[in-house]
Every structure is written in structure tokens, then in C-alpha cells.
Amino acid sequence: SQTIHQWPATLVQPVGSPLSLECTVEGTSNPNLYWYRQAAGRGLQLLFYSVGIGQISSEVPQNLSASRPQDRQFILSSKKLLLSDSGFYLCAWSAHAGVGPNNEQFFGPGTRLTVL
């Protein structure tokens, strides 16, 4: 069965510090990977998605970046955190990007980031 891991689970960082959040998936090959942010107020915002190694699509401009160095690894980074980067970061995977039977996304446990 497939599992998705995220770490760290919680993180408190000062403004201006760098960030690196990691997500890995087990039990599947060539997944599509996604980073979401959920700020206070519950809405889910898609930040990045990737359909393959080295392929990153950005949905919103921000001071964050994503990388996919390996097939089942997805990293969210920032060189300098802002207060507005605080939130709950969720990684997700899905089997296919297009129309097809396996469009649902499965989410990791999330990382709660507080920027002070």
C-alpha cells in the first residue's frame, strides 16, 4: 500500500530564516506530487505540483520554491521566510495528472509552520 510522509511535523522559525520541508511517497512509482498551504480560515491553496523528476509547476507567485530531486521526493523551500508564510503545509500525491480513474489525491500528515 502507498504511504506519504512529511517532516518535520511542526516547525517554528524566525522571519528571514530559510525553510526546507520534505515529503516522500512509498509504494508507488512516478506519482504526481503537490504542495498545498492551509492558512487560518481553512482554505487550501495549491502552491506547486510536479508530474515528474525536475518538473515543477508553480500556481502562485511567492517566496517559496519546490524541487523534485527524486521520483518520490518533493521538497518545499524558502531562502527567507516571511510572517505570511505561517500555515499548515500539506503534501499530496496522485496516480495520474489527467482525466482517468485515479484522480484522487492522497494527503500526508502535514507540517505546521509558525514564523515569528
Added chain:
Amino acid sequence: AQKVTQAQTEISVVEKEDVTLDCVYETRDTTYYLFWYKQPPSGELVFLIRRNSFDEQNEISGRYSWNFQKSTSSFNFTITASQVVDSAVYFCALKPGYSTLTFGKGTMLLVSP
């Protein structure tokens, strides 16, 4: 552009009551998928159901049921005989064609004993 509206921000019920969570969507695509996810206090989103645009048959899974009506662009979710463990935020989501998922803002369900 696609949009998902969950007009109910928060619903409070007493255990054993039935509750319906509303979801209205907008899309120009003729092929699309609709989803419901549950987010308990732990934070992880749990996939509940997927429905494609060509299948309007309603679905029942235990105490959960879903009513998909293309004529009104709605995909409502009903919990029968609610339980305290149903307390969570519930998200409706839309995936048209080759686009990514668009989530509604969620409905917080509070079930009290």
C-alpha cells in the same frame, strides 16, 4: 475557470441528528470529477469519495451518502445519525479535465454528545 462554493461555514448538530453539507460547483468542462475530503482535528485530509461527471447515481457508504445533481451543479453530502467522531472540516473539490483540484473553503461540522 472553476469554482467550488461551500456556503455553510460551520454547522453544529447533536449526536444522532442527520446533517447535509452543501457543495455547488462551476466549470465549463463537460468531463470533470468531484470529491469530498474530511479533515479531522489532526489535520490530515482523508479522501471520502470521487464522482465523475457522467455518473449521476447517488452513492451510499454506511452512514454517508452523496447526492450529485448536474442540473443544479451540486454535490451534497449527508451524514445520517451523526456521531461525535464525525466532527471535522469537510471539503468539496472539483477537478475538471486535465486541471488541478479546486477546493471549496470547507464546512466545519461540530457534533456534540
